[in-house]
Amino acid sequence: MSTGLAVVVLGAAGGIGRHVVTEALRAGHRVTATARHPDRLPNPDLPAEQTARLTVTRADVRDTASLETAMAGHDVVVSAVGPPGRHARGLYSDGARATVAAMDRCGVDRFLGVTSAGVRYDDPELAPWYRLLVRPLLRELYADMIAMEDLITASDLDWTLVRPVLLLDRDPTDLYRVADAATPPRGRSVTRADVARFIVAELHERRWTRRHPTIA
Known part of the structure; x- marks a missing residue:
């Protein structure tokens, strides 16, 4: 078995974040799960020897000091932050600034973050109805995601930016497909659990360093 990472x-209380926590524990890693409201984090349905490697702590993704406290002594940061609705209100970009600063101060250089396939407006696999009807409604959200990506890619971090298509709350399939900076052909949806499995696999595989894997 591979040596576990810290x-x-x-965003561990979110739809993807909670799956990342569970899958990382299953894979043998030591996990610090952060959220603004740690009491909202679900308890992973895992054996005691796995949950013993879990620490839950409060951190605000916009607050560099709280992020430093959470990140100290760790190997990698996975960001699955996201707003509850369709307005980002600077969450992605503000969070990226604070995250990069905290990682620099803590000496952590590996970052995996989640944005969306929708950030690439010219993606030929983006359905016309989505481009014309849905994307305008999410213009502010996508603009903030793009600002986050720009901040991360301009940093010295060892980064991977995961771009899922339409997210579903279903069981993992392990049938997902991945392409670099483009949606796989006819890729319309993916489960949050599958996105989490991809992220946790990438922790050791490191196949997508400084790339934009789009997953469907």
């Missing part, structure tokens, strides 16, 4: 999960 992993910080930002």
Whole structure:
């Protein structure tokens, strides 16, 4: 079995974040799960020897000091932060600034973050109805995601930016497909659990360093 890493999960109470926590524990990693409201984090349905490697802590992705506290002594940061609705209000870009600063101060240089396939407006696999009807409604959200990506890619971090298509709350399939900076052909949806499995696999595989894997 591979040697476990010390992993910080930002946004661990969210749909993808909670799956990342569970899959990382199953894979043998030590996990620090962070959220603004740690009491909202679900308890992973895992054996005691796995949950013993879990630490839950409060951190605000916009607050560099709280992020430093959470990140100290870790190997990698996974960011699965996201707003509850369709307005980002600077969450992605503000969070990226604070995250990069905290990682620099803590000496952590590996970052895996989640944005969306929708950030690439010219993606030929983006359905016309989505481009014309849905994307305008999410213009502010996608603009903030793009700002986050720009901040991360301009940094010195060892980064991977995961771009899922339409997210579903279903069981993992392990049938997902991945392409670099483009949606796989006819890729319309993916489960949050599959996105988490891809992220946790990438912790050791490191196949997508400084790339934009789009998953469907």
